[in-house]
Amino acid sequence: MTQPLTFAVPKGRILDEALPVMARGGVVPESAFHDKMDRSLSFASEDGKMRIIRVRAFDVATFVAFGAAQVGIVGSDVIEEFDYSELYAPVDLGIGACRLSVAEPAQANAYSAGIASHMRVATKYPNITSRWFEQQGVQAECVKLNGAMELAPSLGLAGRIVDLVSTGSTLKSNGLVEKETIMQISARLIVNRAALKTDPRVSELVERFRKVAAES
Ligand SMILES: Nc1ncnc2c1ncn2[C@@H]1O[C@H](COP(=O)(O)OP(=O)(O)OP(=O)(O)O)[C@@H](O)[C@H]1O
Ligand SMILES: O=P(O)(O)OC[C@H]1O[C@H](OP(=O)(O)OP(=O)(O)O)[C@H](O)[C@@H]1O
Numbered sequence: 001m002t003q004p005l006t007f008a009v010p011k012g013r014i015l016d017e018a019l020p021v022m023a024r025g026g027v028v029p030e031s032a033f034h035d036k037m038d039r040s041l042s043f044a045s046e047d048g049k050m051r052i053i054r055v056r057a058f059d060v061a062t063f064v065a066f067g068a069a070q071v072g073i074v075g076s077d078v079i080e081e082f083d084y085s086e087l088y089a090p091v092d093l094g095i096g097a098c099r100l101s102v103a104e105p106a107q108a109n110a111y112s113a114g115i116a117s118h119m120r121v122a123t124k125y126p127n128i129t130s131r132w133f134e135q136q137g138v139q140a141e142c143v144k145l146n147g148a149m150e151l152a153p154s155l156g157l158a159g160r161i162v163d164l165v166s167t168g169s170t171l172k173s174n175g176l177v178e179k180e181t182i183m184q185i186s187a188r189l190i191v192n193r194a195a196l197k198t199d200p201r202v203s204e205l206v207e208r209f210r211k212v213a214a215e216s
Contacts, residue, residue: 025209027052058078076089076187105175119141120158122158128162
């Protein structure tokens with residue numbers, strides 16, 4: 001019997017926006033998916049044709065890159081950070097809009113005074129961050145954090161942070177100002193390249209989501 005396709009979705013903040021888009025693409029999780037008490041991580045789609053797994057945002061990319069899931073939805077920040085060759089991101093879903101920016105304490109003046117040749121930066125995105133500073137001839141020592149980056153400057157962990165910004169209210173509440181935008185971000189449909197070549201259900205799904213994105 002053919003295995004159902006596995007569709008990976010992030011359990012964080014993209015999920016609420018992703019579910020209606022998935023529904024328009026014909027992917028609707030069974031009702032247990034919405035039950036907060038249910039500890040399962042894998043669910044059937046309503047039509048029984050797919051398996052839907054709920055994992056952490058960064059892990060969506062890993063599951064799909066290794067072919068453990070054939071399809072997924074993830075922010076372009078995560079795609080850039082990993083740069084997996086087996087990942088293909090054919091559809092911009094137009095959800096989860098934010099940007100990745102460099103920020104520093106409001107009172108610091110390193111930027112106007114010119115960037116120092118070496119700096120410590122707290123971030124969840126060490127690869128993107130070191131690449132970005134390298135391009136400017138700056139050696140950035142990245143301190144990897146998994147959240148609450150905004151705390152790092154005031155506690156002396158790092159002079160700057162590289163983090164996601166949407167409204168800017170998290171930066172403001174923590175006495176930081178945005179200095180430079182590294183990239184604009186939105187959520188993408190991602191597929192495993194090998195699965196796309198060998199399984200017609202994957203290309204059919206990509207076409208469906210292309211239409212959904214074009215119509216919104
Ligand atoms: N403020 C924001 N506005 C819009 N989109 C965002 C915002 N913050 C994050 N995102 C998008 O949502 C994705 C998941 O972010 P989220 O904050 O839910 O992850 P997380 O809670 O840190 O995940 P995890 O718990 O798995 O580490 C990000 O990769 C990004 O693409
Ligand atoms: O500019 P804003 O609108 O304030 O959004 C930015 C915040 O959103 C994200 O965190 P999230 O709320 O997802 O929590 P997290 O710390 O768990 O990642 C991001 O890491 C920022 O902290």
